Structure formats: C-alpha cells, structure tokens
Amino acid sequence: MQFHLQHFIKAIVLGVFVLFFLDLHLSGDIMKYINPKYQNISKLAAGIFIVLFFVQLFRIFQRKGKGHHHGCGPGCHHGHDHGNEQFNLSRLFSYSVMIFPIITGFAFEPATLNSTIASNKGSIFSQVNQKETSPLNETTLTDKENIDIYSSDHVPLVNNNYLSNEEYEKKLLLLENSETIQMQEDIFGTYYEELNEQPKDYVGRTIKMSGFVFKEDGVNSNQLVVSRFMITHCIADASILGLLAEFKEANSFKEDTWLEIEGVLDVTKYGEYEIPVIKATSWKVIDEPTEPYVYPVLTLADS
Amino acid sequence: MPYSKKSSFNLSTIIFLLLVLGFVFFSPFFVTEKMTSLPQLNTIFLSILIEAIPFVLIGVLIAGFIQIFITEEHIKSWIPKSKVKAVLTSCIVGALFPACECGIVPIVRKLIDKGVPLYAGVGFLLTGPLINPIVILSTYMAFGNDMRMALLRMGVGFIAALAIALVISFLFKSNQLKQKERSVSNSIAKRPPLYQRVKGMFQHSIDEFFDMSKYLIIGAFVAASLQTFVPAQSLLAFGDSVYHSTIVMMGLAFFLSLCSEADAFIGASFRNLFPSTSILAFLVYGPMIDLKNMIMLLSVFKARFVFVLFLLITSIVYLFVTLTSFL
Structure with missing residues (x-):
C-alpha cells in the first residue's frame, strides 16, 4: 500500500465540489445563479460528483505499481493527468484554479444583477x-x-x-x-x-x-x-x-x-x-x- | 493537458494564460468606478460554471466510456475510407448527437486519440453543439415561433461545418493532439472483468475532468469579466453596415461564450439593432467557437492548429452567412 498525494488532493477537490453543489441546492441559492427549470441537470451533476468522489477515494491508497491498472495495459501514456506524477508548480497552479470558484462561491453571497x-x-x-x-x-x-x-x-x-x-x-x-x-x-x-x-x-x-x-x-x-x-x-x-x-x-x-x-x-x-x-x-x-x-x-x- | 512526464507546460500555453490573467486582473483598474461590481462579476462567473459543469461531467463520462469500451478496431470499421464521406458522416453524427460546446471537447479529444481522423473529429466538434433538438427548439421559440431562423441556422451551420472540416483535411495530416503517444488499446484477449472496466471508466473520467475544468474555469472568468466591465455598445464603434455588424455579432458570440441552448434568446434581443444576417452569424458562430471553448481546445490541440481552426471558422462562417443575404 502506498499513499498517493495527488490522488488525495483530487479526492479533496471532488469532495469540495460535492459540498458546493449540495449547499447550492439545500440553501436554495442555486436560484440566484440559474433558471430553476434547469435545477434537475445540476442535481444530476451533484450525483455524478458524489460517484466520482467515492471512486477517487479508493485511489488514494493503491498498491505500488498499480496506478495504471484501469484497462490501458502496459505502456499507457495518455500524457494526461493521472495523478501519479510529481507534484510541481504547474500542478499547484491548476489545483488552485479549480478551487478558486469554490472559495469565491462560499466566501461571497450571490449578488443580484444590478x-x-x-x-x-x-x-x-x-x-x-x-x-x-x-x-x-x-x-x-x-x-x-x-x-x-x-x-x-x-x-x-x-x-x-x-x-x-x-x-x-x-x-x-x-x-x-x-x-x-x-x-x-x-x-x-x-x-x-x-x-x-x-x-x-x-x-x-x-x-x-x-x-x-x-x-x-x-x-x-x-x-x-x-x-x-x-x-x-x-x-x-x-x-x-x-x-x-x-x-x-x-x-x-x-x-x-x-x-x-x-x-x-x-x-x-x-x-x-x-x-x-x-x-x-x-x-x-x-x-x-x-x-x-x-x-x-x-x-x-x-x- | 501537456503533462507528460518529461515536458510540462508548453510555452504558448503559458503566454496565453499570462495574457488572459493579466487582462482579467488589470481590466478592472481601467474602469475604476465600476469596481463595486466585483460581486456581480463573481455571480456571473459562478453561474456560467454552474450551468456548464453538468455538461462537462456528462462529456467526461462519455470520454471515459470511449476510452475503456471502444477500441481502435471499432473506430476503423466505422469511419469511411474516403475523406469526403468521413467528413459527411462525422457532421451527421455530430448533428444527431446532443452535446454542448464544453462537453464535446473531451469527447473529441478521446475520439481522435483513438484513431478518428482529425477532419472527422472537427466535423463532429462543429455540428455537435450547433445542431441538436434543444438548440433547434430554443431558436424556434426565441424568434417568435418562426422556423425560418432555426432552419437557416441548421442549414448554414451544417454546410459551413462540412467546408471547414474538408479544408482541415487538406491542411493537416497528423492528429494535432498535444500528447505524442497514442494510448495503447487493450486487445480483446486480455480484457479485464467488467467491474474493473467500469471502475477504469470512472477513473478516466476523473482525470479528464481535472484536465478540462481548469480551462473551463479560466474561460468562464474571462467571459464574466467582459460582461461585467465592457458595455455592449462599445462594439457598435465598428460601424453600421451589414458587413460590420456581422463582425460585431460574431465578436459578441465569441466573447460572451454562451451555451448554445441559451444564445438564441440573446441573439433575438438584437433584432432591432442588427439585420437578420448578422444575427444568423451570431447563432452559427457561437456554438462553433467561443472564448471559453477555445481555451479548452488549446489544452487539447497544438496552438497552431487551434489558431488555424479559429481563422477558418471565422472566415467561412462570415462568408457563408454573408452569402445568405443575397438569397
């Protein structure tokens, strides 16, 4: 078993998205952002986030070398973010960008257009x-x-x-x-x-x-x-x-x-x-x- | 994203992002009396995201599905050999496929990664968000239950998409994806059990979501800033002939980055300001490319390709829409 920092951070980000969407719906604030007619699709999004969050939880602790076991076979290099690579500056930047709207969303009350x-x-x-x-x-x-x-x-x-x-x-x-x-x-x-x-x-x-x-x-x-x-x-x-x-x-x-x-x-x-x-x-x-x-x-x- | 193990950021991406960020952070200072509108900016920004994220999630789930369940052999057998037929097929498939412009980018990337030719991918990318039942219905409604604009939007959009994809097929031979290696598809012999594959699909979707959403977030922020700080009237400075106003409406479509399901109402609200030709340009151009979408495309494709695609879409849509005014 090995602790994967990247996967851990991703799980946190997904978890925060879950909280954000749940909060929007429970507080009714969602109406300050979108036409209530489209609430259902946004509830669906909350549901998908929850599923993804749980899938991601299981990736935090994985046996070593099994990072790529999701059916790509050996030699799989998509060049995309698998979360196994080193933590560096550009990564920090990209996680910050993803957290940014959640922070402003929780920090500031939705304003009414004026x-x-x-x-x-x-x-x-x-x-x-x-x-x-x-x-x-x-x-x-x-x-x-x-x-x-x-x-x-x-x-x-x-x-x-x-x-x-x-x-x-x-x-x-x-x-x-x-x-x-x-x-x-x-x-x-x-x-x-x-x-x-x-x-x-x-x-x-x-x-x-x-x-x-x-x-x-x-x-x-x-x-x-x-x-x-x-x-x-x-x-x-x-x-x-x-x-x-x-x-x-x-x-x-x-x-x-x-x-x-x-x-x-x-x-x-x-x-x-x-x-x-x-x-x-x-x-x-x-x-x-x-x-x-x-x-x-x-x-x-x-x- | 260019996160292969060796190279990280590609230079043009960095420059582009810096420009965008610089613009976003400094623009408020030029309009100081409007600084109080920061809460407005935040609300508009979040509302674009909240509106778009469900569609992005559906997009990445489909991309994850394609990654795990569809092999290159499947794709080879589906895509016609001749370029023209392949472009036509892809445009028709795109037209039948209900997608929105943010959701379609991860799907197209995955399809091309799996061996779909670039031109077919582009055809699908262009018609997917533009032609689908919801868009047709909302256009029909927005223009006073008049089918004319909806039909023109579909017709002109479809022909323009065909033309753009065909030109792309002559200009580019390789797949233009940023990543070098193609994913190796698992052969049928060593296919893991279904449970493993479903899990793999979700894991792919997560990675894809993390790749895509930061660009969506940056794009949404820029679009919201423009809405908050730049008056629509400033676009009118360009002039008022049909040729000018068509450019204005296309610029508006690009910078507003509206969802193709909702843009018809906005387009309709300009009916008294602009001739219908210009409004048609707004309706056809917006779903094909806009600011938010372009930033997402830059994360997937080489910058040069995105730039050429942008020029092609702009000029061909402009040309075709202008031609309709002589009908």
Missing part, C-alpha cells in the same frame, strides 16, 4: 421588437416529466413558470380585460412583450408592477426605468426588460432601488420607437424580492 450590468446590455427600448409579432416566451412543453419536482415542498418557487394552457389563456384574457394590469412574475415576459408590441392598445389602462430603478442614458430627470432581468438559462444570459415610468419625484430615486409602482399607461417616443410609458400615480420603495428575476413563460400542453 443597473451596472443593465447599462452594459445595451438600450432597453431599441431592443424591443415592434414589427414582428413574436410571443417570445410561448412554448408548449409536451412532456411533463420535469414538473413534479416543483411541487415538492422544501423550496417554494414562485417562478417555476410552467402554466397550463388554460391558465395561460386566462392570464392573457386578464391582460385584455382586467381593471389593473398586474405584472406578476409568472407572466411578466408575455405581458411585457404584448405591451411593447401594441403600446397604443393599452393607453389609459392602469398597470401595477415592481422592479429595480435603472436610469438608461437619455431618460429625462422625471423618468426612470422600472426593470427586471429575464433569465433564460443562467445569469450570464440575462436580458433586461423595463418599462419607462414618469413622475416628478423620479429624480429622487437612486438606481437599484426596488419600487412598486402603479400608474396609467401612455405612449411616448424614444428616438424613432414608440414605447409604452407609465404615468405613475403611486409608488413605494420595497425590499428586493426573494426572487428578483423573471423567467420565460412555458405553457404545458393539456394532454
């Missing part, structure tokens, strides 16, 4: 598509196999964002008929798209929404943008959605303040684009919601 990132994404209003009618988020998900996990009780998810067709239709009707348009998280993307495609149809309607304050270059001092990030897969692919709001006191709100705002919809010009604007009648500062992001809406086929 207006700095928003300003890097390009103009909100010129991204809004007016010509093509494109219900951006409408999908029919025919298989229901992914759904059950969301009914489990440990992490309540507002934004699991699977709606049955029936619910979806109902929500669309509400957009047309309700007294106040409620920009709820589970339908945000769809409503947003509708409002921007046909801003004129909604003039005079009352709207209620919450979001963080973002001041895009070029907005007036009595205007601000009430914004949300929409996450397709992970935070890195976030796109910014926002409605222009207009009220005298807009000036006094700093960027990244969360506001709940109510007002009447109107149309204004932004460059060459016609965009909706909220003439705010009431507003209040709120805490950042536990789920700051919105997700593309998926509908379930009623089979």
Whole structure:
C-alpha cells in the first residue's frame, strides 16, 4: 500500500465540489445563479460528483505499481493527468484554479444583477421588437416529466413558470380585460412583450408592477426605468426588460432601488420607437424580492 | 493537458494564460468606478460554471466510456475510407448527437486519440453543439415561433461545418493532439472483468475532468469579466453596415461564450439593432467557437492548429452567412 498525494488532493477537490453543489441546492441559492427549470441537470451533476468522489477515494491508497491498472495495459501514456506524477508548480497552479470558484462561491453571497450590468446590455427600448409579432416566451412543453419536482415542498418557487394552457389563456384574457394590469412574475415576459408590441392598445389602462430603478442614458430627470432581468438559462444570459415610468419625484430615486409602482399607461417616443410609458400615480420603495428575476413563460400542453 | 512526464507546460500555453490573467486582473483598474461590481462579476462567473459543469461531467463520462469500451478496431470499421464521406458522416453524427460546446471537447479529444481522423473529429466538434433538438427548439421559440431562423441556422451551420472540416483535411495530416503517444488499446484477449472496466471508466473520467475544468474555469472568468466591465455598445464603434455588424455579432458570440441552448434568446434581443444576417452569424458562430471553448481546445490541440481552426471558422462562417443575404 502506498499513499498517493495527488490522488488525495483530487479526492479533496471532488469532495469540495460535492459540498458546493449540495449547499447550492439545500440553501436554495442555486436560484440566484440559474433558471430553476434547469435545477434537475445540476442535481444530476451533484450525483455524478458524489460517484466520482467515492471512486477517487479508493485511489488514494493503491498498491505500488498499480496506478495504471484501469484497462490501458502496459505502456499507457495518455500524457494526461493521472495523478501519479510529481507534484510541481504547474500542478499547484491548476489545483488552485479549480478551487478558486469554490472559495469565491462560499466566501461571497450571490449578488443580484444590478443597473451596472443593465447599462452594459445595451438600450432597453431599441431592443424591443415592434414589427414582428413574436410571443417570445410561448412554448408548449409536451412532456411533463420535469414538473413534479416543483411541487415538492422544501423550496417554494414562485417562478417555476410552467402554466397550463388554460391558465395561460386566462392570464392573457386578464391582460385584455382586467381593471389593473398586474405584472406578476409568472407572466411578466408575455405581458411585457404584448405591451411593447401594441403600446397604443393599452393607453389609459392602469398597470401595477415592481422592479429595480435603472436610469438608461437619455431618460429625462422625471423618468426612470422600472426593470427586471429575464433569465433564460443562467445569469450570464440575462436580458433586461423595463418599462419607462414618469413622475416628478423620479429624480429622487437612486438606481437599484426596488419600487412598486402603479400608474396609467401612455405612449411616448424614444428616438424613432414608440414605447409604452407609465404615468405613475403611486409608488413605494420595497425590499428586493426573494426572487428578483423573471423567467420565460412555458405553457404545458393539456394532454 | 501537456503533462507528460518529461515536458510540462508548453510555452504558448503559458503566454496565453499570462495574457488572459493579466487582462482579467488589470481590466478592472481601467474602469475604476465600476469596481463595486466585483460581486456581480463573481455571480456571473459562478453561474456560467454552474450551468456548464453538468455538461462537462456528462462529456467526461462519455470520454471515459470511449476510452475503456471502444477500441481502435471499432473506430476503423466505422469511419469511411474516403475523406469526403468521413467528413459527411462525422457532421451527421455530430448533428444527431446532443452535446454542448464544453462537453464535446473531451469527447473529441478521446475520439481522435483513438484513431478518428482529425477532419472527422472537427466535423463532429462543429455540428455537435450547433445542431441538436434543444438548440433547434430554443431558436424556434426565441424568434417568435418562426422556423425560418432555426432552419437557416441548421442549414448554414451544417454546410459551413462540412467546408471547414474538408479544408482541415487538406491542411493537416497528423492528429494535432498535444500528447505524442497514442494510448495503447487493450486487445480483446486480455480484457479485464467488467467491474474493473467500469471502475477504469470512472477513473478516466476523473482525470479528464481535472484536465478540462481548469480551462473551463479560466474561460468562464474571462467571459464574466467582459460582461461585467465592457458595455455592449462599445462594439457598435465598428460601424453600421451589414458587413460590420456581422463582425460585431460574431465578436459578441465569441466573447460572451454562451451555451448554445441559451444564445438564441440573446441573439433575438438584437433584432432591432442588427439585420437578420448578422444575427444568423451570431447563432452559427457561437456554438462553433467561443472564448471559453477555445481555451479548452488549446489544452487539447497544438496552438497552431487551434489558431488555424479559429481563422477558418471565422472566415467561412462570415462568408457563408454573408452569402445568405443575397438569397
């Protein structure tokens, strides 16, 4: 029997990855990084890590000369990292790189994307598509196999964002008929798209929404943008959605303040684009919601 | 990785890594007022990793499986003799094989190591992440349930992949892997028991994971830094004709290093800024090569080859996509 330092270090690294992924799921922090829809694949990753960790444990103590017994036969030189070689500087570097994200992951709380990132994404209003009618988020998900996990009780998810067709239709009707348009998280993307495609149809309607304050270059001092990030897969692919709001006191709100705002919809010009604007009648500062992001809406086929 | 017993780091890798690290660590100081966005950077960085790691794990498991269960004899009998047929086959197999760009690198490396010709490996590498059911579905959704963009993406992508792999087949004769020796496959006669082989598969997967993931981590960090510190508008400085905007969108695809399953929504969000030709370039180019992917490729292949491949992909995709605007 011989103690293999390399294998020992690798086992530790794998063990730390296991802990990191378990912690992400148990604490619910995973939602601050990826769309909850993709939780399952990340749970699978945690499972694979656990298996690899146990396989690796058995490599720490191996009989001498059996380092290569995994079916390559004699004379096997892949030139890749078998962990039997000497410990040197480049190896130290590579293990440090692997540990780096785990350290920052445990050391720092996940941040919510803010207006700095928003300003890097390009103009909100010129991204809004007016010509093509494109219900951006409408999908029919025919298989229901992914759904059950969301009914489990440990992490309540507002934004699991699977709606049955029936619910979806109902929500669309509400957009047309309700007294106040409620920009709820589970339908945000769809409503947003509708409002921007046909801003004129909604003039005079009352709207209620919450979001963080973002001041895009070029907005007036009595205007601000009430914004949300929409996450397709992970935070890195976030796109910014926002409605222009207009009220005298807009000036006094700093960027990244969360506001709940109510007002009447109107149309204004932004460059060459016609965009909706909220003439705010009431507003209040709120805490950042536990789920700051919105997700593309998926509908379930009623089979 | 170049960790053979004698030589360790290859010089070009060191220089490249230093450049990358230098860029990453010094870039924040040029934009000092944005220093407060370090927590944002960390979050974006981790989210790219958390998103990518499951796919890398699946990739290394497949690579481990190939290492232990598939022999060179198998591969010889599967790959057609003629170059053109081999390239075509590999592109079709890649199109049928659901993979993402980080997961596919270890698989391709293992396949080439087992004797798959370089050009066939490249065909597989290019179509694997680009053409698969999830990507088609998400493209279809992102462009307002319109099949046109999804079809163009697949069609142009497939033809471009064929062309690139064919050119590679004329330019390079050897396998271009960094390691010199090929793994000696076990002959059927002395095949160990199944339990041993499954164990061997997992052990290989672990080694492969350790080889790959440090490059993924560096790539994710650079991509996250760019997102945090560089405004997208700065790309617009290049100019606004179709020819320029196509370059801009390809640059964006390269530096953002998005997963091919998610990039369609981002591409779609540029519809008002850019013509659809440029957006098509974004959609075809990104899955074929991006920053994160290129750093991983550099760990597997010789730097010169990766550079040539990069130039080829860039020019051929640009050419083909531009041609579609005349259709």
